[in-house]
Every structure is written in C-alpha cells, then in structure tokens.
Amino acid sequence: MSSVESKTASQPSALAEFWYYFSRNKGAVIGLAVFLLVLFVAIFAPFVAPHSASEQYRDMLLLPPAWMEGGNFSFLLGTDAVGRDIFSRLIYGARFSLFIGLIVVTLSVISGVLIGLVAGYFRGRVDTVIMRVMDIILAFPSLLLALVLVAVLGPGLVNAMIAISLVNLPHFVRLTRAAVMTERAKDYVIASKVAGAGTMRLMLLTILPNCLAPLIVQATLAFSAAILDAAALGFLGMGAQPPTPEWGTMLAEAREFIQRAWWVVTFPGLAILVTVLSINLMGDGLRDALDPKLKRS
C-alpha cells in the first residue's frame, strides 16, 4: 500500500516541516502570537506598566476604565478598591501566572517522566504499584486534592505550586509509560541492547528521546491547566496571598465589588481566559505538527 513516498530531492529540514504543519492551523498561530505578547509583557513588566503594581492612589478609588465617564487615561483599565492601577497589576500578574505555569510543568514533567519511564521499562510489580498510586491521585477531584494539600502545607504560592504539580503528575506518568512500552519493543532498542547498552543508557538515551512528542503537547496543556488551578486556589484564598498581583487573588479581592465596579472583576478574568485559551490553541497546533499519526494524511 505504501506507494507514495515523500522522499523527494529537496527534503525540507525538520524545523521547516514542523512550521509547515504548525502554521496550517490558524488558531495555533494566533495562540502563539498572543502567548508571545503575554510573555513579552511579563518579562518587560517594569517598562511596559504605567504604574507600580502596589502603589495606592488614595484619591482615585474604583476609577472606571478610561473610555467610560469619569475615567482617566493614566489608568487605562481603571483602579481597584484601594486605588491601584488594574492594568499595571495585570501586567505584573502575567509574571506570576507564567512563573507558576513554568514551575509546575517543570516539576510534574521531570518527576512524571522519570516515574513513567521506570514503570514502563521495568513493568511487573514496580509498574503495578506505581500505576495504582497514580490511579488513587486521579480518583480525587483535582482542585479538591490541591486544596487539601495546601491546607496541610499551609497557604502560599510555593505550596500551591507543589500541590498543583502533584495533581498534574499522573497524566505525565501514564503518557510516558504508554510511550515507553511501545518504544521498548522496537528493533532499534534491541539492537542497542545487543551492542551492549546498559539499562540507564537504554532508558534515558535510547528510549526517552523518542517519547517526547506527546509529552510536549501534554506539557503545553498542563501549563494552561496550572494557570487555571493557581488562579482558582488564589481565588479561594489558598494560593498567592494579597497584595500579590496574582490574577486569581485579584479576583478574590474584587469579589465584593462585583455589583458596582464590574471592571475590577472582569479584567483579571479576561486575562486568565485569553492566556489559557492561547496556550491551548498552541497545544493543538503542536499536536498537529508533532503527532506522526496525523501527519501526511
């Protein structure tokens, strides 16, 4: 059946091919653009933000956004209950959200991949024990488990991140294990074994690099999930503590003003929505570009 071979004289480089498949998904490109914008704003927050995140303008409490009656162009999206500029706080908040996403994904990817690798490579009893523990973690509603963990560890940004990492862990373990199990039986692994490669070499240098594609996609999606979970914990008062300009915490502080100052609640919510959406779109594009099963249809 394989009469069509894609091998022509001008084989595009791996990167060019990746971009070809990625760029066919318009949503992914938009997602990438928005994400890069958020990233830029987060990195250069002190230069982009018109005000400090914590400075309180006591004479301008709950100022509406600039385009409304009574608005002030120096406070583009208005001010909150203690007179802080919402726009600036959102910009600084982007730093926290991306930071949380990064740390959580790094923590859960590293530990998840290692555990999954061990389970998938050795199988047998080790595998059974690991997978049952993961099943137990999966059986809890994720936010509830995170809440319990934070309650045990004490509220705060660092503990929230640890809790969210643990909640995300099973997905990575399962994904890695499944990928390792398929790769382990392939001829190149056996060839390496026949050449004398030891267990560590086989696991880390031979098998692992071939399992990365689905993990990258999952990591992207976990990134957005982590931002959401952190915001939820912040909103429940278990995550970042005021006056940190974390988006979820900002929502929590603004709860009592929903009725009279909608902007205090709306803009942090929108920021979460746009960031999470852009990362998810990007993840879909990555899947299109990296998943060989969908390729060359």
Place this chain on the structure above:
Amino acid sequence: MTPVLEARDLTRDYHIPGSFFKKARTVHAVKGVSFAVEQGKTLAIVGESGCGKSTLARIVTMIDPATSGDMLIDGQKVDIARETLTSDMRRKVQIVFQNPYGTLNPRKKIGDILTEPLIINTKIGADERRDRAMAMLKKVGLEEKHYGRYPHMFSGGQRQRVAIARALMLNPRLLVLDEPVSALDLSVQAQVLNLLADLQDEFQLTYVFISHDLSVVRYIADDVMVMYYGEAVEYGSREEVFSNPQHSYTKTLFAATPRADVESIKARLARKNAA
C-alpha cells in the same frame, strides 16, 4: 576447526500465565534444535511465521536465554540465564533486523548510531571512533556526507545498509540476519544481498540468515535448515536440501513458491487454455 556457532538441542518454552478463565499453559517455541556453522559460511534458517525461527535468532543473539540445551560460540559455552555476559562475548554476535524503518533510532544521527557500540564497549577516543564510522559507511556503500543525517532522510535500502554497518562496528564473528531483505524492493534486495556477500568475503564473516524466501536462500546459503512448528525438519547442505528434500513440509514449501521462469509460465498458460 571449531565452528563459530554450535547449538546442541536448544529448546525454548514460553509460559503463558493463567487467568481466572484460562489455565496456564506452556508454548514450546523451539523444540530441541541442533546445528553448527563454520567460519565464513552461511546457514539459512527457513520457515513460515510462528515456526520459531525468530525465537532462535533471539537465543543466538543472546537477547533471550534458551530454556535448555547448549550454545557454544567459538567453542565457548554461553548461558545468559546463569552468568552475565562479558563485553567480549557480546561483541562476537550482532544482528540485523527485518524492518528497515524500526531498526534505527529516529532521534539519532547516523554517525551517533554507528559510534554508539564503540562508546559502550571500547575506550577508543572520539576522533578514532569517527574515523572508523566513516570507513564503515564507505564500506557499506554510503558516503561521508551521510554521517550527520537522520534516519528519516534515507530510503529503506540505505537504512538497511546503516543497520549492517552498525552491526559490523564491533568486528563480530557472527552476524544474525533476521529477514534482512524481506521488506526491500527487488532491485534494492539485490544490492543488499551483494553487499552481504562482499562483506562476508572481506571479513570472513559467518552468517545465520533467517528467511521465508526460498529463492533468496538458494542464492545465499551454504547450509539450509527448515523449521516447522519449532522443530528442524530438514537440515543439510544447500544442494542436498534443494535437489532432494526429505520431509513432506519441505516439499510443500518448494511447491508453493511462485516460479518466475518462462517454462512454468508456458505450462500454466497451456493448462489454462486446455481447461
């Protein structure tokens, strides 16, 4: 002369553990097979799927242990079930697989694939490793520019050449070829078979050639062993087996092989017109 490989009464059983509904059972994949191959010779193992030829290949390559029986390489007894394999022993037997698309690590460059066996087994420096890999690339009919490329940029025949090169990096005595040309096109198959013959002449290599294709076996083998349900039903020199097959299965196998010569076509067309 001591044969490079000698097998005495090799068996291999697989235990399939029982479950709530099924009783545990044992599958005898290889049932008491004996053979010997001398240096520079080719033993072809022929059989259809499930006859135990791949299991035998895994035993000879020291991937899986035999359940019972002895295996001697260069007169030295090997038993991986009891003792760990020395690096010297490991280097003596290498393998080439059937599927050219699964045999090379897709994330590694050809150069890294070829030098890996040296990194694991020797203390040779990086420059020397590179030189040896380059020399081997040329030996199997590839070019120096291929050193830094990834497997997906190669055709099936070229990948099979790389796989052969990798197997030869450690200067093995014995090469197990598990259907090395079955997945290749006819013209490429001819090239790879020629390459194998050239390498055998040059390095005095010993081959265990596993195949289901009798025309290929007739071309490349010195000795032939026919396997059927785990047993060696026929074992002898190529001439003996092809001119005077003893076992009924061997005869069936020969009769079933499609013939591509003019005489057979004429005979068939005559039959068809008569009908």
Place this chain on the structure above:
Amino acid sequence: MSLLEIENLVVEFQMAAGPFRAVDGVSLKVSAGEVLAIVGESGSGKSVSMLAAMGLLPWTAKVTADKLTFNGRDMLSMSDSERRKIIGKEIAMIFQEPIASLNPCFTVGFQIEEVLRFHTDLGKKARRDRAIELFDAVGIPNPEERLGHFPHQMSGGQCQRVMIATALACNPKLLIADEPTTALDVTIQKQILDLLMKLQSEHQMGLIMITHNMGVVAETADRVIVQYKGRKIEEADVLSLFESPKSAYTRALLSALPDNATGDRLPTIAEFLSDQEIFEGAVR
C-alpha cells in the same frame, strides 16, 4: 468491450515540500475474464492509481484523467452516491493486510451480511444463506460456526479468505487485488492465489492484480503493466514480458531475481540504469 478503461491518469499530492506527482499519465484497459497484473516497486504508484480510479484517495490528492469509464459508464462525472453503488457491488477490492481490513469490533458474518444488506435486497435469512455459501466457496471450513467469529480469532490466511468472500458477495464484474498475499506465508499465498484464480475463471471476472512480486505475476497474469515512479514503462502479455522484455527496466528487474542469478553477484538496476534511461523506453 473493455470493462475498465483509464486514459492518462494523473494523481498529485500536496506535500510540505511542494506538489508530488504519484501517478503520471497512466492508461490501462481490462476486459471481462482477463487478469491484468500491475507490477512495480514501492513508489511506482501502482496502488495509488487504482485507489484514484475508485475515488478512494484523501482530499489532499488531485486526480485528473482524460477518460475513466467502467462498463461504458463515465466515472469522472458520476456523483459520489452513484460511485458508491458501483464500488463494492460491481467493483470490489481486497487489500494487503487482511486482519486490518476487517473491523475488529464485529463478527465476520455481520460484516459480510452488512455488504449484502447495502447492495442487494435479500432478506435476513437469505443474506445468511448467501454468506454461508460464500464462505463455502472460498474454502472456509464450518461456515455456520465461522460466521460468528471475530477477526482476531482467525489467522491471516482465513481473514484474507473472508475478505475475498466479502468482495465476491455481490458477484462483481471487476476485482482489484492490492498485494493480496504479501502479508501471508508462502504456503498460504499459494492457496489464496489458487483460490483467486479459480474464482476468477468461474465467474469470468476482470481481475487487476497489484503486486511487487514477479513470481506472483508469473503465476497469475494474462497481461502485465510495469510501472516505475508513477509512469508506465512497459505493457505486454505475460509470456513475452518474461521471454523477451522490451524495456531495459524490465530486463534489469528480471535479472535482479535471485532465481535467475548467474555467478555469485546479482546484477542491480542502479548500476546500469539511470531514471532517464528507464523513462526513454517508456510507453504511454
């Protein structure tokens, strides 16, 4: 009159590296009762041209042809639903991977009766009887019992027999067999080929045999088309192709057969033929 007639078929795929022409101006004719073999190595476009003629390629493929008729009807201007009525009923196909070609979720009996339900107006009982009859015809023992089996409970050879039975369900005028025995053992291959040839002559079907195996060609074909990189290189009746091949490519292909080996090295195509030389002798 020819059963299937194709003139100047071109198939292009849109790839990351640009358009790729898988089939380049292939023409062919098959009449009832004739066995045509299309032989070629991978990348010769032998499967793609047939899939294109059946309209079975994904949307990324662009298919054009000067003429594409089946039994005198124009398949190019036909609507999808009309074409679906022909394919499976008057034209049937069997593929290389028999186990993968059957749906693992349903019994083989259900799958064959499904085809009958779609293409005929037989009742439930009549369908079952016909299925048993078909299983009997393709040499499956205990057909009544086998109808209730799932594909994974059968061997590759048995599954291919089921596929053939399904293909024959509506007495097709043309059967296209795409490497029907490549995944099977030699002894099973022999049985399946014998079965195909027997059924073909009994029903006077047109049969297109797509293969890369010269032995299979020699054992089955009346007429042969040799393809290379999407183009037709040679067309001849089977005896003259093997006896006196006209094109250099066919000659090279035949001499690369280990059966024909003289001396201890095989002649190989790349050593004495460039693409240019191969295409020079090409017929249209």
